[in-house]
Amino acid sequence: MYLKQIILTDFRNYQKQKLDFSPAVNVLIGKNAQGKTNLLEAIFVLAMAKSHRTSKDKELIRFKQEAARLEGTINRRLGDLKLELILSKKGKIAKVNHLERPKLSEYIGQLNVILFAPEDLALVKGAPQERRRFIDMEFSQIDPLYLHDLSQYKQVLRQRNKYLKALQLKQANDLVYLDILTEQLANLGGKVIAKRLIYLKRLETYAKDLHAQITQGKEQLTLRYKTNLKDLGTQTENDLATNLLAKFQQLRQKELSQGTSLAGPHRDDLSFYLNDNNVQTYGSQGQQRTTALSVKLAEIELMHEQTGEYPVLLLDDVLSELDGQRQTHLLKTIQDKVQTFLTTPGLNDIAQQLIKEPKIFHVNNGKISTDDENTLQVEIFYPHKDEKDESTKN
Known part of the structure; x- marks a missing residue:
């Protein structure tokens, strides 16, 4: 799978932009605030129908415009596929091969992407919601x-x-309705946890091998799903639902007192262990970064296993955050395997040696030019005249 072409209309600072890409490595070179990350964000939004940088779609629409449009041509094993996503203040319209998909679940997964940004190196040490977001984003695509x-x-x-809050404030008193909602939540929670356990086990298999390669066999990586349910390995989906329902009953008075749900996959977490030592607690910064790198690279193999297609890899200025050994391992792993988009202020010696025939895009002051001297104009909107005047002086 790879992205052949993208057309952006009124997305972020792009008024109208059409770009054709290499199926191998595409490198966007330029200083900060030139639009490199906006292009990666556009690819991510085209795939996931939401941004990784903001939860507000209106921030993706160019200033004073009513809507943003993203169009992409995807090459897959069975042929080309057309994707179109329109973002407006009224909502989203998603189309596959010009046919509207009323449910985003029917749209997401047509283009699979993995984003690796500097903040992802904090996957291990960061907050639990970051790891839950990581899990849900990747598994939803496959x-x-x-x-x-x-x-x-x-x-x-x-x-x-909402109903627990109403009960807490004495604005409701029907506990039967709470029982109905609790049973529904337990059943759905059992399904979500069951699938998480399956895919995390497969992810661990790939991550363990990759980590052993990076550390030359000195460290063994394992992933553990953290929940307040017990005996996860022996439970079916129905068992998990029953277990979760019992947990809700156990926590009822506490939930009524606090006005919120205190159990379920929305509160679960993921732990990483090296040689049975918790990396989050006892690992060095280098070990934590290597663990994050292993897990992110393992996603590539998991997606290929589950979908039969390699995903598109988006690397947003991540090379500058890795030392030479980790840069080398990252670039060797993706070489000749996945289409890659890489943003960077400039390619260092390691990248130049390891990346074979990349397509280079130079991003500077609202213009993108390729090394083959084909210049592609990027129309940048300047909210203030002075900003445009200033940029032309450089």
């Missing part, structure tokens, strides 16, 4: 049913939390 169950779970969770 399994539409997981995305559906997760969406349903979040919807019922919002309803249940």
